Amino acid sequence: xxxxxxxxRPILISEARHGLPFSKGLMAQSFMATGMVPSRxxxxxxxxxxxxxxxxxxxxxxEALHAMAIATLRATAGDGYADRYVRITEVAGSDTPLVxxxxxxxxxxxxxIATEVAHRLGLxxxxxxxxxxxxxxxxFSKELMPAIYESSFNAWRSLRVPVPSGADPVIVGFREQxxxxxxxxxxxxxxxxxxxxxMVIEGIHLVPGYIDAAEFTGASVVQLIVAVDDEDAxxxxxxxxxxxxxxxxxxxxxxANFDNIRLLGxxxxxxxxxxxxxxxxxxxxxxxxxxxxxxIVTKATQTEGAIET
Numbered sequence: 442x443x444x445x446x447x448x449x450r451p452i453l454i455s456e457a458r459h460g461l462p463f464s465k466g467l468m469a470q471s472f473m474a475t476g477m478v479p480s481r482x483x484x485x486x487x488x489x490x491x492x493x494x495x496x497x498x499x500x501x502x503x504e505a506l507h508a509m510a511i512a513t514l515r516a517t518a519g520d521g522y523a524d525r526y527v528r529i530t531e532v533a534g535s536d537t538p539l540v541x542x543x544x545x546x547x548x549x550x551x552x553x554i555a556t557e558v559a560h561r562l563g564l565x566x567x568x569x570x571x572x573x574x575x576x577x578x579x580x581f582s583k584e585l586m587p588a589i590y591e592s593s594f595n596a597w598r599s600l601r602v603p604v605p606s607g608a609d610p611v612i613v614g615f616r617e618q619x620x621x622x623x624x625x626x627x628x629x630x631x632x633x634x635x636x637x638x639x640m641v642i643e644g645i646h647l648v649p650g651y652i653d654a655a656e657f658t659g660a661s662v663v664q665l666i667v668a669v670d671d672e673d674a675x676x677x678x679x680x681x682x683x684x685x686x687x688x689x690x691x692x693x694x695x696x697a698n699f700d701n702i703r704l705l706g707x708x709x710x711x712x713x714x715x716x717x718x719x720x721x722x723x724x725x726x727x728x729x730x731x732x733x734x735x736x737i738v739t740k741a742t743q744t745e746g747a748i749e750t
Contacts (some may be wrong), residue, residue, distance in 0.1 A: 666720045
């Protein structure tokens with residue numbers, strides 16, 4: 442058989458009864474979860490494919506491929522990437538469902554980070570707390586539950602009781618809305634645990650202290666907060682969002698409420714420090730995603746060890 446035809450023959454990842462085609466893209470994706478840049482991840486995956494073909498085989502077991510990936514990572518990228526790959530594949534291949542909760546105020550990059558994290562961990566379910574709030578609107582009327590009919594930074598407008606002396610109405614309104622939406626979030630997590638489904642939930646309503654991870658036995662529930670320290674950098678995120686969404690998330694709405702948005706961010710971050718919830722500072726996307734993945738894998742590994750014991 443000519444060399445070029447040999448290079449095009451499919452490689453099967455084989456088990457006792459079935460086989461799936463080897464994919465450089467999927468392997469590169471798993472390497473990207475270690476924090477490796479896409480171009481380098483694909484180059485390492487290509488090196489693995491080359492090594493398999495050089496052996497003259499067109500089948501490789503899952504275990505052998507995993508061992509080859511680790512060895513190749515150690516040789517080409519170093520022990521740090523290889524060790525992270527081992528931990529990430531352990532979490533991804535676990536029977537224990539993983540539920541990642543990414544909170545933070547409006548416009549800090551939660552949804553972008555959530556999408557990247559889900560992609561690199563191979564998770565197909567990403568849900569926003571605003572979606573949960575929207576579902577609850579279809580169930581409860583505005584008269585019955587007015588708190589869910591306002592934006593988080595304007596929830597104070599729906600308050601039906603006097604604000605305590607010295608309290609900030611923006612915080613009080615947000616707390617009331619968060620308490621309502623948290624009920625839906627908990628139900629969603631319980632369902633995920635029951636079905637053994639892993640997912641990422643992101644949104645401003647994932648406030649430290651409102652959800653106790655220990656409540657959901659049989660799952661690894663990892664919570665973290667995303668923050669932007671610099672006000673100008675935070676404000677610029679809204680310009681980008683308006684462009685990316687073709688104006689469906691208009692800049693003016695957020696600019697007019699920017700002070701309230703920042704206030705809620707500081708409140709959420711204070712609660713994160715109080716409850717020991719990690720804070721990821723959203724400055725550069727690749728760095729933020731790598732830090733988030735490291736936090737998730739570390740916490741999930743610890744949680745799974747506790748579940749097994």
